[in-house]
Amino acid sequence: MRAPTDRTRRYLELVAIFGAFALFLSTIEYLIPKPLPSIRIGLANLPILVSLSVLPVPYIILLTGIKIIGQGLINGTMFSYIFLFSFAGSLASTGVMILLHRLVRKRITLIGISVLGALASNAVQLFLARLIIIGEGALLIAPPFLSVGLGTSIILGMFAVRFTSVSRWYRKLLDAEARI
Amino acid sequence: MTIREWIYLNISPRIMILAGLAAIPSFLFQENVFLKTAQTVLFVLLSILEGKRFKPLPPLVMIASITLINLFNPIGRIIFSLGRLRITFGALYLGLIKGLTLVGLIYLSRSSVRSDLVLPGRFGRIIGRTFYYFDRINERWSETKGERLSLMNRLDTLLLDIDPPGGATGEGESETTASSPAGGSQKGTSPAGYLSAAGFLLINWGLLALSFLPAFPRGLG
Numbered sequence: 001m002r003a004p005t006d007r008t009r010r011y012l013e014l015v016a017i018f019g020a021f022a023l024f025l026s027t028i029e030y031l032i033p034k035p036l037p038s039i040r041i042g043l044a045n046l047p048i049l050v051s052l053s054v055l056p057v058p059y060i061i062l063l064t065g066i067k068i069i070g071q072g073l074i075n076g077t078m079f080s081y082i083f084l085f086s087f088a089g090s091l092a093s094t095g096v097m098i099l100l101h102r103l104v105r106k107r108i109t110l111i112g113i114s115v116l117g118a119l120a121s122n123a124v125q126l127f128l129a130r131l132i133i134i135g136e137g138a139l140l141i142a143p144p145f146l147s148v149g150l151g152t153s154i155i156l157g158m159f160a161v162r163f164t165s166v167s168r169w170y171r172k173l174l175d176a177e178a179r180i
Numbered sequence: 181m182t183i184r185e186w187i188y189l190n191i192s193p194r195i196m197i198l199a200g201l202a203a204i205p206s207f208l209f210q211e212n213v214f215l216k217t218a219q220t221v222l223f224v225l226l227s228i229l230e231g232k233r234f235k236p237l238p239p240l241v242m243i244a245s246i247t248l249i250n251l252f253n254p255i256g257r258i259i260f261s262l263g264r265l266r267i268t269f270g271a272l273y274l275g276l277i278k279g280l281t282l283v284g285l286i287y288l289s290r291s292s293v294r295s296d297l298v299l300p301g302r303f304g305r306i307i308g309r310t311f312y313y314f315d316r317i318n319e320r321w322s323e324t325k326g327e328r329l330s331l332m333n334r335l336d337t338l339l340l341d342i343d344p345p346g347g348a349t350g351e352g353e354s355e356t357t358a359s360s361p362a363g364g365s366q367k368g369t370s371p372a373g374y375l376s377a378a379g380f381l382l383i384n385w386g387l388l389a390l391s392f393l394p395a396f397p398r399g400l401g
Binding site for chain 1: 200201204246249250252253278281282285286288289290292293299303306307309310311312313314316317318321332335336339340342343
């Protein structure tokens, strides 16, 4: 059996790998042309979805923090409203995903978790947009914004389900988790 | 030597981020649209000089869409009407200021936050380790381009390759104490670097000071 320090180190290493994976996916997302700059696919949420079964809650929150700061550093949005939106949206999304996974994991798939997480994120971001940038006009962008969020989160959830079922790396993680 | 190389050699990431932070109030308190546009253009130019990607369409669309949405909430003097929509001076001004603020802050961040910035403490070390893996992923991703793998297999192979022995999957001896390349990249700032950072701040605070002169009134004037 490993000592607790080894376990902590293993989790931190895993957080760094998932964090790097999230940054890589957000770089890919940045390169994909979008009709409007505010529309996002949310690819960087995939590592958080996948991490739900292999990381304890504090480490998932740490991973979310790294994702937010890393994205701010890589995309250079750290001082902007986008960082605030990303911060609030990501925390809301992670919070909802953790709650669903811990409370009703047997009755919900990663697709459902992804969709509800994305909706939580979108709702918080729309609220902030109404509060800070566009006022009542936020209601105008809500339908397309939420529709895109719904569509992309379903695709992302399906990808996560497939990834967790075929990935050899993920299988190794689960085996390592079972050993300790 | 390119300007980007000069900046990286002469200005440390910490001075860059401090200069960026010190410039924020001068930008946020700027209420003259033309001076705010000048500051935004300065931030965009700086980020281009640093070798950051720049596509003109997204920021323009962002400013236009924010301005357009603000026009639905009429404030003050009517400039003209488009059917039932009254285009007002106040709404146009607010929309432009908000759009410029959003875009300007993005480019201020891009120009002052560098990926080789090392944050202090334990959290900073984890960030450094994350960037180490990020570099490995990018490297492996390029190497696997020629291999005929599905996206899923490619990602899986990549994660298996970058995960060190003793790392996340817990196999073999630990290598997790290896230092991150990001950890050793922090450089000092030369006198010319300090001067440049001071010049950047002087221009921004100078533009804010100009906005208090009668020639540059608050608003679209």
